[in-house]
Amino acid sequence: MPPVPARLGRPVLVDGKLVGYINFIASPGDERTSFWAWGRSSPSDFIQEVSFFLLQIALSVGVLGLIFGVLASRTLAAPLNRLAVAARAIGARNLDYRVPVQGSDEIREVAESFNKMAADLQSAESLRRNLLADVAHELRTPLTVLQGNLQAILDDVYPLDKSEVVRLHDQTRHLHRLVNDLHELAQAEAHQLLLHKQTVDPNSLAQAAVDFFGPVAEEKGVALRLEISGETPSIQSDRARLMQVMQNLLNNALRHTQSGGEIVVSVAIQPGGVEIAVQDTGEGILAEDLPHIFERFYRSGKARDRDNGGTGLGLAIVRALVEAHDGRVTVTSGGRSAGSRFVLYLPHNQEHSLLSNL
Structure with a gap:
């Protein structure tokens, strides 16, 4: 680059307007003369203009970046704000x-x-409200009967004899069963049910349940039999709780199987566990009722259990107790008058676990 002249040199005018400067610079010892021309200002002024231009660009980019940052932050924060409003x-x-x-x-x-x-909370709230309504209804019915009968005795409508006392006693027993079932179900669902696990033979368990209900089935005219496919592995379980499960299932089957029907209890080996099934030729279950059959107080066809002396909690307790043993229970039915089949699956290699926080 040539040396910068100390002075601006001679101005160059075009149509009376200043367009730049020209200067003559002679190098020592050189016969040639250099001519240099530049714009309106000196090179230092040119550098200042370039610097100012770059500063303007930088400021513009900074402002645009700030605007973009604000918009981006609002875009990112909007979903969080919606979540906060929803919460x-x-x-x-x-x-x-x-x-x-x-x-x-x-x-x-x-x-x-x-x-x-939110959907799970809504479902849980709906179940809670339904439970409160069902409990209130279930408690109201026997209490109303008790109150009415006692009032009738006080008004001398009914004589105070032994038969009337027996009817009142039956209502108190129903209330006692209902309260006990609710307490047991609440413990199981809260994982606070104490299980006394021991080695249990599934064949022996099924045989004991069939023997217990044999006289009841015979009196009702229902055939009750046991089918065992051979030796089955033992399971670690609470025998009393599993017997309660079997009693609930057999009691349910007898309640809905008419005279001349049949109930079959079978035990079979399955991969990793044992399967115990209770199959009857009774009333059957409609397809729309199957998904809800293990819900508390649910009645298939709006008529189960209440008119037959049940509390409406038997099958719910069955599911809770089986799941407490890390098992599962399922039900199938061909529909009305086609019978039903309840199947328990219990793993035989269970680790000892005590479902209690006590």
Whole structure:
């Protein structure tokens, strides 16, 4: 680059307007003369202009970056704000509230998880309300009978004889069963049910249950028999609780099997466990009732259990006790008058676990 002249040189005018400067610089010992021309200002001014231009660009980029940052932060914060609003709505018992599933994959996953949580809470609240309504109804019926009969005795409508006392005693027994069943079911569902596990032979368990209900089945005219496929491995379980499960299933089968019908209890080996089935030729279960058959107080056809002396909790207790043993229970039926089949699956290699927080 040539040396910068100390002075601006001679101005160059075009149509009376200054367009730049020209200067003549002669190098020592050189006959040639150099001519240099530049714009309106000196090179230092040019550098200042370039610097100012770059500063303007930097400021513009900074402002644009700030605007983009604000917009991006609002875009990212909007889903979180929606979740915060939804959380406050759920906290205010508005369990119908849902957040829109949109945005990035991560935001969509969070929204879907939140909506699932809200749906689970709504389902649990619905079950709680139904439970309270059912308990109130179940308690009201025997209490109303007791109150009415006692009032009739006080008004000398009924004589105070032994038969009337027996009827009142039956109502108190029903109340006692209902309260005990509710307490037991609540313990099982809260994983606070104490299990005294020991080695249990499934064949012996099934045989004991069949022997216990044999006289009842014979009196009703129902054939009750046991089918065993051979030696079965022992299981670690609470024998008394499993006997309660078998009694509930057989009692349910006898209640819904008419005279001349048949109930078959079978024991078979399955991969990793033992299967105990109770199959009857009774009333059967409608397809729409099958998913709800193990719910507390649920009555197939709106008429089960209440008119037959049950509490409506037997099958719910069956499921709770079986699951407490890390097993499962299922039911199948061909529909009305086609009978039903309840199947228990109990793993035989269970680790000792005590479902109690005591």
